[in-house]
Amino acid sequence: MTQIRLTTPLTDEDVEKLRIGQRVSLNGTIYTGRDAAHKRLVELIAQGKELPFDPKGQVIYYVGPTPAKPGAVIGSAGPTTSYRMDSYAPKLYELGLKASIGKGRRSEGVINALKENKGVYFAAVGGAAALISRSIKSCKVIAYPDLGAEAIHELVVEDFPVIVVNDTLGGDLYDEGIKIYAAK
Amino acid sequence: MVWILLFYSTGKAVATIQQGGGIKIKTVNTTAITEAVARMSQEANYYLGQDVLEGFQKALDEEISVTGKEILQQLIENANIAREELVPMCQDTGYAVIFVELGQDVRIEGGDFYEAIHEGVRRGYTEGYLRKSIVSHPLERKNTGDNTPAVIHTKIVPGETLRIIIAPKGGGSENMSQIKMLKPADGIEGVKKFVIDTVRAAGPNPCPPIVVGVGIGGTFEKCAQLAKEALLRELGEKSKYPDIAKLEEELFEEINKLGIGPQGLGGKTTALAVNVEIYAAHIASLPVAVNLNCHAARHKETVF
Numbered sequence: 288m289t290q291i292r293l294t295t296p297l298t299d300e301d302v303e304k305l306r307i308g309q310r311v312s313l314n315g316t317i318y319t320g321r322d323a324a325h326k327r328l329v330e331l332i333a334q335g336k337e338l339p340f341d342p343k344g345q346v347i348y349y350v351g352p353t354p355a356k357p358g359a360v361i362g363s364a365g366p367t368t369s370y371r372m373d374s375y376a377p378k379l380y381e382l383g384l385k386a387s388i389g390k391g392r393r394s395e396g397v398i399n400a401l402k403e404n405k406g407v408y409f410a411a412v413g414g415a416a417a418l419i420s421r422s423i424k425s426c427k428v429i430a431y432p433d434l435g436a437e438a439i440h441e442l443v444v445e446d447f448p449v450i451v452v453n454d455t456l457g458g459d460l461y462d463e464g465i466k467i468y469a470a471k
Numbered sequence: 472m473v474w475i476l477l478f479y480s481t482g483k484a485v486a487t488i489q490q491g492g493g494i495k496i497k498t499v500n501t502t503a504i505t506e507a508v509a510r511m512s513q514e515a516n517y518y519l520g521q522d523v524l525e526g527f528q529k530a531l532d533e534e535i536s537v538t539g540k541e542i543l544q545q546l547i548e549n550a551n552i553a554r555e556e557l558v559p560m561c562q563d564t565g566y567a568v569i570f571v572e573l574g575q576d577v578r579i580e581g582g583d584f585y586e587a588i589h590e591g592v593r594r595g596y597t598e599g600y601l602r603k604s605i606v607s608h609p610l611e612r613k614n615t616g617d618n619t620p621a622v623i624h625t626k627i628v629p630g631e632t633l634r635i636i637i638a639p640k641g642g643g644s645e646n647m648s649q650i651k652m653l654k655p656a657d658g659i660e661g662v663k664k665f666v667i668d669t670v671r672a673a674g675p676n677p678c679p680p681i682v683v684g685v686g687i688g689g690t691f692e693k694c695a696q697l698a699k700e701a702l703l704r705e706l707g708e709k710s711k712y713p714d715i716a717k718l719e720e721e722l723f724e725e726i727n728k729l730g731i732g733p734q735g736l737g738g739k740t741t742a743l744a745v746n747v748e749i750y751a752a753h754i755a756s757l758p759v760a761v762n763l764n765c766h767a768a769r770h771k772e773t774v775f
């Protein structure tokens with residue numbers, strides 16, 4: 288299957304042309320964040336304070352990697368289940384976030400936020416963590432080191448493989464997949 | 472009545488003492504237990520079982536979705552990288568769930584048995600570069616920093632062996648698990664409906680292809696434990712009860728007709744196996760628990 292190559296930061300045009308089911312290879316800087324980091328980010332937004340990184344045009348990867356072995360860039364780093372970030376994600380898309388990467392379904396609130404703010408949701412292969420790590424070229428903690436694996440890391444990725452699950456038109460690959468393959 | 476009971480128990484105790492010279496008591500040191508748990512924590516996370524790999528291969532042959540096939544290939548490649556480079560196959564290296572079968576003729580020496588297990592988890596997760604995923608208080612949510620405590624289930628069994636199984640359990644699939652107290656009148660159809668509804672509702676979240684562990688019967692907590700124990704079975708191993716083996720087969724077929732597929736992106740491979748364990752139930756109850764496990768279906772055991 289053909290792949291679309293994208294480099295961060297992403298523009299509206301980059302994401303508007305994406306459609307569910309397409310394979311994308313991501314390049315450039317992306318940021319990690321899970322439940323605890325999202326809670327802190329949204330608290331900062333509520334207080335009108337500056338965030339540890341500007342979400343405009345950026346991509347957040349929902350991941351809590353294993354510790355890096357000596358000499359390795361990062362440990363195993365596959366996606367975590369995204370719905371736990373659903374209550375926080377719309378705020379970040381409003382601030383210009385262009386994509387999030389995780390696994391599993393998003394809420395209606397997130398799907399609407401994608402339509403309204405021109406954003407997409409990508410899936411990475413859950414549990415393929417050792418394989419995915421190979422496309423991560425550098426890793427540094429930029430905020431909340433006290434959260435350990437849940438700290439915000441800045442990653443530089445090369446040909447990081449994802450699939451478009453929710454696009455800017457409200458499409459949902461999980462629904463479509465079941466429609467095609469459920470035995471009648 | 473009381474007198475008889477006392478007499479009976481005294482008789483037994485004496486008998487035991489009389490047999491004392493003949494009975495072999497095995498002694499296991501807690502240091503050996505800690506070492507075994509530390510080693511198994513790492514091995515379980517680096518080496519995916521042959522049964523699961525064979526399950527991937529079989530699914531790959533039968534899967535009709537192109538994306539589904541690609542994902543299964545990636546999972547095989549991922550398992551190979553983990554094995555060769557000694558890195559965790561998944562970043563969620565799990566809650567350390569430990570099953571102990573303690574022979575009644577085994578003596579543990581050298582310290583606290585449970586502490587020896589926790590120490591093994593602590594060492595295994597630290598030395599093996601595994602993720603620390605446990606918070607000490609479910610509401611305060613501060614990470615314990617060493618993946619302890621473990622969840623330990625202990626059974627006393629006849630004999631002089633000590634068996635320790637570790638089954639690291641990922642949160643993604645655990646969160647999609649469910650339990651329900653059905654009415655006896657709901658019968659086998661009610662059980663099937665609940666299992667299938669649980670898998671459908673879970674969709675892509677538990678990282679399909681999944682292993683479905685089902686407990687039927689017992690009390691509320693016994694039923695949940697049965698479902699967890701069902702996940703310890705090797706893939707392909709059927710229930711020893713013919714009617715339950717048939718139920719497993721039927722559930723397997725129906726689940727794989729749902730269309731969820733690898734990673735929930737559509738396809739035939741939603742489950743790699745459905746394992747059902749049963750236990751006696753109260754005349755008023757029909758509890759059913761469904762414990763979902765992801766394709767990172769990890770378990771390792773040591774027998775002393």
Ligand code: SF4
Nearest residue numbers: 414561641643678765
């Ligand atoms: S559900 Fe299993 S495979 Fe998926 S991320 Fe969690 S532990 Fe890994």
